[in-house]
Amino acid sequence: MKQEILTKLDDEGRVPAKVNHLIREILSARRKKQVLITIEDKRSAKSQAQLGYWFGLVVLIFCRHTGYTEKEIHNILKYKAGFIEETEIDGKKVIIIKSLKDATKMDMMAIIEAVKEWATFLGLTIPEPDVFWKETKELK
Numbered sequence: 251m252k253q254e255i256l257t258k259l260d261d262e263g264r265v266p267a268k269v270n271h272l273i274r275e276i277l278s279a280r281r282k283k284q285v286l287i288t289i290e291d292k293r294s295a296k297s298q299a300q301l302g303y304w305f306g307l308v309v310l311i312f313c314r315h316t317g318y319t320e321k322e323i324h325n326i327l328k329y330k331a332g333f334i335e336e337t338e339i340d341g342k343k344v345i346i347i348k349s350l351k352d353a354t355k356m357d358m359m360a361i362i363e364a365v366k367e368w369a370t371f372l373g374l375t376i377p378e379p380d381v382f383w384k385e386t387k388e389l390k
């Protein structure tokens with residue numbers, strides 16, 4: 251059974267006493283079992299507001315301008331914003347468009363800003379998020 255504990259370390263890199271106690275309890279219950287312990291930095295996940303702005307406005311504006319589907323534009327915009335990985339398969343360079351599933355808030359901010367710059371180049375206007383939320387009814 252997988253268990254995750256989210257905590258903040260103190261200035262000296264120590265876990266709080268309550269968390270230390272909880273970890274000991276969890277490990278004690280698994281005596282003589284093989285366990286996997288993973289420690290990773292907590293990433294700030296993208297927000298629902300960012301996703302709503304992305305899919306509810308940015309993607310739709312480009313769809314209307316180009317005639318492409320939402321799925322096509324979603325991937326084109328991620329590519330144009332550089333949200334990609336480059337790898338090699340059989341000695342050939344391959345570009346993979348990354349999923350927003352693991353994007354952080356900062357990733358989303360960078361993607362949206364890059365896409366807005368491209369929109370301006372194409373003569374499109376993408377309203378700021380606060381304006382978008384007020385004008386949502388007019389877009390549908």
